[in-house]
Amino acid sequence: MNTLRQAVGEYLALRRGLGFKLREAGKGLPEFVTFLERHHAPYITQALAVTWAQQPSDVQPAYWARRLSFVRGFARYRSATDPRTQIPPPGLLPFRAKRARPYLYSEQEIGRLLQAALQMPSRYERGQLRPWVYYCLFGLLSVAGLRLGEARNLELQDVDLKAAVLTIRGAKFGKTRLVPLHASTCAVLADYLARRQRHWAGRAVSAYVFVSSRGNRLDAAEIHRTFYALSRQIGLRGPADRRGPRLHDLRHRFATYSLVQWYRCGQDPEKRLPLLSTYLGHVHVADTQWYLEGCPELMREAMRRLQQRWEARP
Structure with a gap:
């Protein structure tokens, strides 16, 4: 029978092969095995799992519950080869998850946001495409349901306007999927891509669809700053509001x-x-x-x- 150290490596490789990125679990589970080794525990026990999960003591219970959840997944896997394994039951470290309350934009609000993007000033020649970049980016997010990271990562090869399809690669769980587009969306994208090509003709530019004035992929923080500025401008949030509608x-x-x-x-x-x-x-x-x-x-x-x-x- 494999050791716990070997088993956790195999488990993580299996899950990643299925498309899960396991950022927290990939770091936490080897630490959990080290914790078991320090306690000379040859198999997973519920008591040790809970003790490890509740570290450190000065964090939110939601963090403890997440730690115990990926121990639970590993314990289920390990129990197939080691029947001594104790699987921590769900609800052992209960917490109430808090989701940010979503804001449901109206058609009029989205329209005002897009118009405000088009009216952004561009003092330099290199920045003349910027209003169209944000107009198309925010518009695409509203009609295609993409995550911001998915839109940022779009490359020219991922846009097939003839087939009216976007290819989303390496999304949140490492999956690739096809997203169909409405004809009106294709028309806006085609117009933007033509403007993009004219703007960057003869100059170096990355293959990303949405690029900055320097020709590289748009920075996520800059996108959010631009959105916050525009949302204040059109009255979606107050001048000093730290919270409000999100992208x-x-x-x-x-x-x-x-x-x-x-x-x-x-x-x-x-x-x-x-x-x-x-x-x-x-x-x-x-x-x-x-x-x-x-x-x-x-x-x-x-x-x-x-x-x-x-x-x-x-």
Whole structure:
């Protein structure tokens, strides 16, 4: 039988081969094995797992629960070859996860954001493409449901306007997926790419779709700073507000809008969740299920459908 040290290496290799990046687990599980070795423990026990997970003592319980969760996954794997293994049950270190409350943009707010992007001043010749970069980037986030990192990583080879498809490579869980585009989105992208080509003609530029005035990939922090400035300019947040609508909320808005449209077409959103989950690049449908919660439009559509059913009864 392999040692715990060998087993944890095999487990991490297996999970990474399935597309999981395991940044926390990849660092934490070898540390957990070292902890077991210091305690001369030849197998995983629940008591030692909990003791290790609750280190350090001055952090949030959510951190402890995450540490115990990846020990639990490894323990399940190890139990197949070592029946002495104790698997910590779920809920042993309970905590209530707090998600940031999403902001549901209106069509008018998105329109104002895009127009504000187009009106950004560009004092230098190198920066003349900048308004179009942000106009197209923010617009694509709103209509395609991409993560910001996915949009930043898009290269020219990933955009097939003839097929109306984006290829998303190396996404959150190392997966590659195809994202279909509406004809109107293709038209905006085609216009932007033509402007990009003219702007950079004869000069060095990276292969990324969205580039800075220096020709390299857009910096994530700069994108957020630009978004915050524009959102204050159009009144989405106050001049001194540290919190407010986020770029990621455009993805949430895309998901909820898709569900509302299915409702209005008489389709069951819950049955179609796997489709939306695949489109968004979620590994688990439960991650997409969250979009069913807390959306007033969905609640109104559900009540409207229920009322129609009652009115149709004899």
